[in-house]
Amino acid sequence: MTPTAHRAVSTDARAEGRALNERQAAILEAVVTEYIGSAEPVGSSLVAHAPGVQVSSATVRSEMVALEREGYLVQPHTSAGRIPTDKGYRFFVDHLTQPGVLGPTQHKQVCRFFDQVHVEMEDMLERATGLLSELTSYAAVVVGPSHDSATIRSVQLVGLAPHLVLLVVVLSDGAVEKQTMEFEAEVADDVLTTAGALLSTHLVGRTTTTGWTVPSGGSAEVDRVVAAATAAFGLMGRSIESDQIFVGGPSRLAQSFDAVETVRSVLGILEQQLVVVTLLRDVLDRGLSVAIGTEHGYEPLASCAVVVAPVSIDGVDLGAVGLLGPTRMDYQRALAAAHVVGERLGQRLGETGRGGASAGAGSHDGGN
Amino acid sequence: MTPTAHRAVSTDARAEGRALNERQAAILEAVVTEYIGSAEPVGSSLVAHAPGVQVSSATVRSEMVALEREGYLVQPHTSAGRIPTDKGYRFFVDHLTQPGVLGPTQHKQVCRFFDQVHVEMEDMLERATGLLSELTSYAAVVVGPSHDSATIRSVQLVGLAPHLVLLVVVLSDGAVEKQTMEFEAEVADDVLTTAGALLSTHLVGRTTTTGWTVPSGGSAEVDRVVAAATAAFGLMGRSIESDQIFVGGPSRLAQSFDAVETVRSVLGILEQQLVVVTLLRDVLDRGLSVAIGTEHGYEPLASCAVVVAPVSIDGVDLGAVGLLGPTRMDYQRALAAAHVVGERLGQRLGETGRGGASAGAGSHDGGN
DNA sequence: GCCTGGCACTCAGTAGACTTGAGTGCCAGG
DNA sequence: CCTGGCACTCAAGTCTACTGAGTGCCAGGC
Secondary structure (H helix, E strand, C coil), X not given: CCCCCCCECCCCHHHCCCCCEHHHHHHHHHHHHHHHHHCCCECHHHHHCCCCCCCCHHHHHHHHHHHHHCCCEECCCCCCCEEECHHHHHHHHHHHCCCCCCCHHHHHHHHHHHHHCCCCHHHHHHHHHHHHHHHHCCEEEEECCCCCCCEEEEEEEEEEECCEEXXXXXXXXXXXXXXXXXXXXXXXXXXXXHHHHHHHHHHCCCECCCCCCCCCCCCHHHHHHHHHHHHHHHHHHHHHHCCCEEEECHHHHHHHCCCHHHHHHHHHHHHCXXXXXXXXXXXXXXXXXXEEHHHHCCHHHCCEEEEEEEEEECCEEEEEEEEEXXXXXXXXXXXXXXXXXXXXXXXXXXXXXXXXXHHHHCCCCCCC | CCCCCCCECCCCHHHCCCCCEHHHHHHHHHHHHHHHHHCCCECHHHHHCCCCCCCCHHHHHHHHHHHHHCCCEECXXXXXXXXXXXXXXXXXXXXXXXXXXXXXXXXXXXXXXXHHCCCCHHHHHHHHHHHHHHHHCCEEEEECCCCCCCEEEEEEEEEEECCEEEEEEEECCCCEEEEEEECCCCCCHHHHHHHHHHHHHHHCCCECCCCCCCCCCCCHHHHHHHHHHHXXXXXXXXXXXXXXXXXXXXXXXXXXXXXXXXXXXXXXHHHCHHHHHHHHHHHXXXXXXXXXXXXXXXXXXXXXXXXXEEEEECCEEEEEEEEEEECCCCHHHHHHHHHHHHHHHHHHHHHCCCCCCCCCCCCCCCCC
């Protein structure tokens, strides 16, 4: 690493502008690292003494001019140091960040979590957001698997009150959906039993997305109940198809930003679950694990970075975990935390044999 | 209302300090109203021209001195106007605020909400927080009824995978609880069926809080499943006893306060569900509907006011709705919104015959 | 006795002038 | 091609003065 060896660091940076040489990369790295820590513009003399740079501040300055021209750095005002642009962070994340592992304390924390947590999925996902946000001190998001490929394992009608009946459906992935049905007339217990049996026979084993018809049960009363249940299925559909989303540690956002307005708008985004899911999916689909600033296209999040990791088992997509913080976030820690938690969540979901195409493959015969 | 008629307005203010006369009350009211609107210290000349006051600013000033001495107002600094203290807001809320009704637009909004929303309780409560926070532009909290007095309506065992069984319990209030059980050995379907029937026979009709034992089912395998299910009941207990809590519009907090630190700490409180429930219960138990500033004893919420309304039907407590905003909140609107929503939620929960001792009484025919 | 107008006073907030110092760009010399 | 040096820039801090909103107090009037 002689000062004169200026091999290109980026393999594809040629695509736009000139590639950064090693020294420029080192300087950029120093600026980003320092800025992430201090949140204040970084001057040339500080960078000049950083390990891996070791040239005079004048040289650093001239390189900084180049980096600024190429769009990696900006100056808030003339006589200030430099701060990284989104492009600067992007280069940092892509080329200057080693995968990174969690610290021992945090690793322990993750292990403890997965030892303690029990099998109920929603509960696990919910608490995983807490874990993630505690590990990183950023806001965390976990998106659980949707149920649309699950099959129906059980259908049950339970009378709650003379005119009220609850339809309870158990899916192969362990999810339980319910829907209340209200009737004009009282519903007799034996009608419920008959209708329930009829529904069971025709629906168990089917997927929730396919359409089906249930033949008449012989009595008008039974048919009425069956029809109501079929309608209730339709109402349930919405919650079956929609992804489960959990948000953890939103109060951390207020630590990450000091402009109230930013906090407000980011919290606002987090309240719109659909937007969050779409955002995470988008980022993952584009093969990224980090979206910085405006890269994801949501203006209210322009001052945020999003770190995403898939939750999957054997290549089957089960969901995603995400972290939301300021663009000057500690990417290494965040990436490590997201990946570890995502991976172990995937293992867990796979382990219990749920939430995948493999769910029903078992040798176990016929539903009850 | 001659200027010299200084009848005491408060009936019990004698208890501490002197009672406020009518003019002082009017001045206090003007200050509070004005400050709620402008968030800036209110000067004497502004108050002098307020309707209901109509004296010179000099007179207002001397009354303000008295109000300050009694602790209803403070001056941020010598040459500034006055702002209300917690005690000032308290007097305002107790004596100067008429019950108040919602505006027509908002009333419509509430009606539309209760027309559209369907019967699933969690869903309704969840969305009620959205309604409340939209009505008032403060953060909203809804606490649902706990299930501890409900009886078991159905117990079911569903096989998910060879070693995995799901215990599904339906309660009389329409709640469905589930718990996954994992077995070392494969569980045969007929064992599940037998065990399920056994559990049903012995548990349906009981409350969730009482202890019970289920006799042997004749086979070791069945007994093993029953034992596991009994243990699973224990795990479920926690979620049955804990109250359901929903938070809506936390991003509104960032609008209410301009100090990031305040936003952070209040959001932090909202994340601790237990604390929030306790807070609401405390306030309700003390017979209050508003807790201002430090009245509730949680320092992080010292700059907040909490408006609470019970959700109950026929005197049976089903939960509570709450609003969280700055001490300079619009109490009249907030109180009106909380009461209306709380009341209608109570009606709804009662209407469907759930969530109360009255479940099953249902003389009422035909719902909506 | 109580209200009112008038007057002197206080003090936060704003604006302008000045200083400081961190940091830059540029250039000549090695 | 790197480096030290130098002149330059400009945000932030300090000091001063000014402004005006608002007060407290008092003497006079109803």
